[in-house]
Amino acid sequence: xxxxxxxSYDGTQFHGYQIQPMKRTVQQEIESALTKLHKGQNVKIYxxxxxxxxxxAVGQVFHxxxxxxxxxxxxxxxxxxxLPEDIVLQEAKYVPSDFHARYDTTAKEYRYIIxxxxxxDVFKRNYSxxxxxxxxxxxxxxxxxxxxxxxxxxxxxxxxxEVEDKVRTIYSIQVIEEGTDIIFSFKGNGFxxxxxxxxxxxxxxxxQGLTDPDSIPSIIEGRDRSLSGKTVPGHGLYLWKVYYxx
Amino acid sequence: xxxxxxxSYDGTQFHGYQIQPMKRTVQQEIESALTKLHKGQNVKIYxxxxxxxxxxAVGQVFHxxxxxxxxxxxxxxxxxxxLPEDIVLQEAKYVPSDFHARYDTTAKEYRYIIxxxxxxDVFKRNYSxxxxxxxxxxxxxxxxxxxxxxxxxxxxxxxxxEVEDKVRTIYSIQVIEEGTDIIFSFKGNGFxxxxxxxxxxxxxxxxQGLTDPDSIPSIIEGRDRSLSGKTVPGHGLYLWKVYYxx
Numbered sequence: 398x399x400x401x402x403x404x405s406y407d408g409t410q411f412h413g414y415q416i417q418p419m420k421r422t423v424q425q426e427i428e429s430a431l432t433k434l435h436k437g438q439n440v441k442i443y444x445x446x447x448x449x450x451x452x453x454a455v456g457q458v459f460h461x462x463x464x465x466x467x468x469x470x471x472x473x474x475x476x477x478x479x480l481p482e483d484i485v486l487q488e489a490k491y492v493p494s495d496f497h498a499r500y501d502t503t504a505k506e507y508r509y510i511i512x513x514x515x516x517x518d519v520f521k522r523n524y525s526x527x528x529x530x531x532x533x534x535x536x537x538x539x540x541x542x543x544x545x546x547x548x549x550x551x552x553x554x555x556x557x558x559e560v561e562d563k564v565r566t567i568y569s570i571q572v573i574e575e576g577t578d579i580i581f582s583f584k585g586n587g588f589x590x591x592x593x594x595x596x597x598x599x600x601x602x603x604x605q606g607l608t609d610p611d612s613i614p615s616i617i618e619g620r621d622r623s624l625s626g627k628t629v630p631g632h633g634l635y636l637w638k639v640y641y642x643x
Numbered sequence: 644x645x646x647x648x649x650x651s652y653d654g655t656q657f658h659g660y661q662i663q664p665m666k667r668t669v670q671q672e673i674e675s676a677l678t679k680l681h682k683g684q685n686v687k688i689y690x691x692x693x694x695x696x697x698x699x700a701v702g703q704v705f706h707x708x709x710x711x712x713x714x715x716x717x718x719x720x721x722x723x724x725x726l727p728e729d730i731v732l733q734e735a736k737y738v739p740s741d742f743h744a745r746y747d748t749t750a751k752e753y754r755y756i757i758x759x760x761x762x763x764d765v766f767k768r769n770y771s772x773x774x775x776x777x778x779x780x781x782x783x784x785x786x787x788x789x790x791x792x793x794x795x796x797x798x799x800x801x802x803x804x805e806v807e808d809k810v811r812t813i814y815s816i817q818v819i820e821e822g823t824d825i826i827f828s829f830k831g832n833g834f835x836x837x838x839x840x841x842x843x844x845x846x847x848x849x850x851q852g853l854t855d856p857d858s859i860p861s862i863i864e865g866r867d868r869s870l871s872g873k874t875v876p877g878h879g880l881y882l883w884k885v886y887y888x889x
Contacts, residue, residue: 406765473762487762516731519730520770
């Protein structure tokens with residue numbers, strides 16, 4: 398039987414999601430917990446996509462196949478006993494055997510949290526990006542309207558990105574003020590390597606008056622990484638939700 | 644000149660506040676940062692009181708004496724460069740040379756955060772106590788009215804407590820619901836060793852119907868640690884604010 402799982406993790410102590418030799422990764426920890434639960438029988442998982450070092454997940458999704466007969470609602474309790482404390486299985490559901498956590502996604506939402514406190518909040522240091530500089534949110538929101546839609550996002554992905562097709566659709570960008578935090582929510586059909594972090598870096602430039610919000614269309618058209626802002630740190634980024642049909 | 648400092652720290656990686664040989668403590672880290680800032684000249688600090696392993700502080704207060712001539716508002720920037728990232732100086736103020744962070748306190752506020760989510764929130768695991776069981780807040784609030792006031796709190800402090808006088812005054816206890824969290828706020832003239840954690844353990848028993856809220860007066864009068872609830876974990880506890888006259 399195939400199971401779809403929603404998992405949250407604190408990225409602080411991981412070298413990202415994907416297995417790498419000799420490094421602590423989310424995938425390796427989950428596969429090792431599942432293998433223990435399956436009494437040593439190797440279990441491989443397939444996630445909606447990778448996350449980088451330090452990046453968090455509220456609702457990462459993965460699937461795997463099992464012969465264990467555990468009711469859906471018991472799976473979190475069964476697996477969480479074997480998982481390290483910085484990974485928590487939130488939900489499990491039996492799905493048809495052709496479901497695929499990566500290929501069936503219809504949209505993804507990422508959030509990026511900026512803390513605007515003058516002095517850093519010690520409890521948020523690994524969970525938001527401390528950026529105590531004044532931001533013009535009106536200019537940022539204007540830039541966002543230019544970013545939404547279907548574009549070639551070459552200017553907004555790491556230069557070393559290997560995928561050929563860099564056209565993606567951003568469905569919406571929300572800029573939410575919550576106390577001293579500013580939360581950017583990006584929903585799109587897919588995101589390139591470092592894309593969200595470069596989008597945020599560019600929007601921070603706009604908010605500081607370093608980049609004109611109406612220059613975004615020409616930055617997009619330039620298809621040149623050097624035209625956009627810097628890559629902001631991973632610890633402010635969350636894979637928030639992965640969407641599927643039904 | 645004497646300086647009064649307000650400092651926040653994430654207690655997760657500390658063996659408590661007070662210096663102990665071979666262990667990482669808050670006091671040792673602050674004194675070592677101050678000593679570096681004073682170019683190797685030893686600086687000793689005096690805090691409002693200790694906190695235990697895993698216990699956090701939002702507003703711990705300490706004082707120290709210095710000959711360095713730094714404007715008040717620059718002190719956080721000066722010292723935070725030398726502090727580890729889990730200790731953050733929030734505020735510094737020059738005070739009269741007879742001010743004492745420990746002896747001059749008029750009140751202290753501690754908060755204890757309970758998370759009632761069914762499955763643990765991975766981002767709060769070190770910052771709240773996961774207690775996913777139903778609680779009767781009306782009964783808890785009734786028990787709180789019995790705890791407030793001036794009492795001998797022998798039943799609510801660790802058996803090994805050495806202080807002779809166990810009479811303390813609790814000015815107020817608030818029970819705040821915030822999303823899936825329940826926050827207990829205790830304000831009093833002073834708290835005995837483990838007192839807040841035992842008070843919370845006892846209130847959780849009341850909330851679960853294991854202890855009658857109206858049995859609190861007899862638990863207090865019994866002056867016997869075995870009559871009260873268990874000591875809840877340190878990682879849900881925050882030294883929230885220390886009060887002084889003016």
